Amino acid sequence: MTASVATTMDHLLTPAAAEHHARLCELVGDSWRGDAAAWDRAGRLPAEVLRWCAEQGLLGAPLPAEAGGGGWNMVRTGLLYEALGRVGASLASLVNVHGMAAQTIARWGSEEQHRTVLPDLATGRRIAAIAMTEPGAGSDLAGMTTTLDARDGGLVLNGTKVFITFGGQADVFLVFAYADGGDVACLVNRNTPGLTIEPMGDVLGLRAACLARLEFRGCRVDPAALVGRPGFGLAVLAPHALEHGRHAAAWMAAGMLHEVFAATARHALARHAFGRALIDHGQIQSIVTRMGTDLEAARHLCLAASEALDARDPAAGDRVLAAKYFACRVLADHAEAGVQVLASSGVLESSVTARTYRDAKVLNIIEGTTQVLERMLAPRLAASVGRDA
Numbered sequence: 355m356t357a358s359v360a361t362t363m364d365h366l367l368t369p370a371a372a373e374h375h376a377r378l379c380e381l382v383g384d385s386w387r388g389d390a391a392a393w394d395r396a397g398r399l400p401a402e403v404l405r406w407c408a409e410q411g412l413l414g415a416p417l418p419a420e421a422g423g424g425g426w427n428m429v430r431t432g433l434l435y436e437a438l439g440r441v442g443a444s445l446a447s448l449v450n451v452h453g454m455a456a457q458t459i460a461r462w463g464s465e466e467q468h469r470t471v472l473p474d475l476a477t478g479r480r481i482a483a484i485a486m487t488e489p490g491a492g493s494d495l496a497g498m499t500t501t502l503d504a505r506d507g508g509l510v511l512n513g514t515k516v517f518i519t520f521g522g523q524a525d526v527f528l529v530f531a532y533a534d535g536g537d538v539a540c541l542v543n544r545n546t547p548g549l550t551i552e553p554m555g556d557v558l559g560l561r562a563a564c565l566a567r568l569e570f571r572g573c574r575v576d577p578a579a580l581v582g583r584p585g586f587g588l589a590v591l592a593p594h595a596l597e598h599g600r601h602a603a604a605w606m607a608a609g610m611l612h613e614v615f616a617a618t619a620r621h622a623l624a625r626h627a628f629g630r631a632l633i634d635h636g637q638i639q640s641i642v643t644r645m646g647t648d649l650e651a652a653r654h655l656c657l658a659a660s661e662a663l664d665a666r667d668p669a670a671g672d673r674v675l676a677a678k679y680f681a682c683r684v685l686a687d688h689a690e691a692g693v694q695v696l697a698s699s700g701v702l703e704s705s706v707t708a709r710t711y712r713d714a715k716v717l718n719i720i721e722g723t724t725q726v727l728e729r730m731l732a733p734r735l736a737a738s739v740g741r742d743a
């Protein structure tokens with residue numbers, strides 16, 4: 355393996371996909387590289403960044419062209435998340451949560467929602483966020499207590515959602531709740547009377563993701579704002595949204611790991627200790643080798659997941675799970691190792707290693723924790739061996 359294998363992924367891509375990726379890295383990198391530390395300190399992305407994402411068509415990239423989106427396939431969309439991940443996890447998360455909500459509406463929304471809601475999401479005129487988690491229900495969403503009750507010919511929403519990424523900046527929320535006919539998801543506008551939005555304060559990672567707590571107290575919801583049918587919320591809509599979220603998280607982790615690898619390798623080459631460059635010390639060689647090969651493996655898994663989604667392969671769901679699980683896990687391991695190699699300079703709050711160390715922890719909690727993904731993957735992996743025997 356040559357160093358170029360770890361620093362580029364062109365050898366995995368078709369020439370057209372490689373060119374698309376290079377263009378995205380240049381576009382996002384030229385505009386925002388080096389700004390993530392300031393965003394983290396501010397606790398939000400500047401409005402100008404949200405506008406820029408919309409103007410560049412990044413918020414609607416995978417949405418259908420008829421709705422004003424880019425119509426990108428999953429390989430091209432994944433490469434977008436890789437490019438965004440290189441610049442910052444909060445930026446990538448903005449595009450991700452917006453995409454999770456928008457793609458769920460694109461797949462399961464009504465004709466009216468396709469006409470009235472989707473175009474604004476595809477063009478980024480409005481930002482969407484996704485509200486599943488509650489104080490008493492995270493991994494086990496069936497434990498949620500938010501209700502959508504029929505009252506006076508309409509629907510009324512009551513409940514609390516927490517840790518909502520970009521909840522502080524989004525215009526519309528896809529909210530999961532229990533209704534009379536079963537679990538549902540509905541669209542709730544930010545300015546709905548009875549909705550209170552509070553910042554969630556300091557967090558370990560995704561510091562610029564403007565996390566918020568949403569309190570719904572007697573919010574009136576138009577029945578036309580229901581997405582899909584009652585009974586679809588947890589069984590169909592949440593898994594659909596989460597699959598997109600996991601695909602995005604896997605690729606953004608690959609982009610973040612690319613940055614950690616670059617910083618670690620550069621430091622190992624430049625820094626000398628005990629008469630030689632760090633890269634000439636065996637223990638550092640182990641770290642760099644594991645990091646570079648895991649980076650390469652993560653990209654393979656990400657690409658396999660994207661290609662399976664594009665091919666509508668029945669195994670696509672498993673491939674997405676495997677890519678998310680592996681890419682986020684190795685990112686956390688190697689972000690920790692990167693801090694170790696950069697040592698004192700690696701712990702500076704503004705360094706890519708310190709920021710990724712914090713963000714990587716969060717990536718192993720969102721879109722399915724490590725343990726939840728293992729619960730899903732282990733029986734499937736084991737059964738596949740059983741079937742092949």
Ligand SMILES: Cc1cc2nc3c(=O)[nH]c(=O)nc-3n(C[C@H](O)[C@H](O)[C@H](O)COP(=O)(O)OP(=O)(O)OC[C@H]3O[C@@H](n4cnc5c(N)ncnc54)[C@H](O)[C@@H]3O)c2cc1C
Pocket residue numbers: 451483484485486487491492493494516517518519520557559560565716719720721722723724725726729
């Ligand atoms: C920065 C950040 C952003 C987020 N953004 C959003 C968002 O935009 N929208 C949203 O709805 N939510 C969001 N979340 C919430 C996130 O999805 C949840 O934190 C996640 O689902 C885990 O839920 P929990 O924190 O309640 O932990 P719990 O579900 O209570 O889990 C606690 C621990 O138990 C483990 N565990 C749980 N079940 C099992 C099991 N069956 N077997 C073994 N171990 C298990 C978990 O892995 C974890 O280690 C965000 C969270 C963070 C930190």
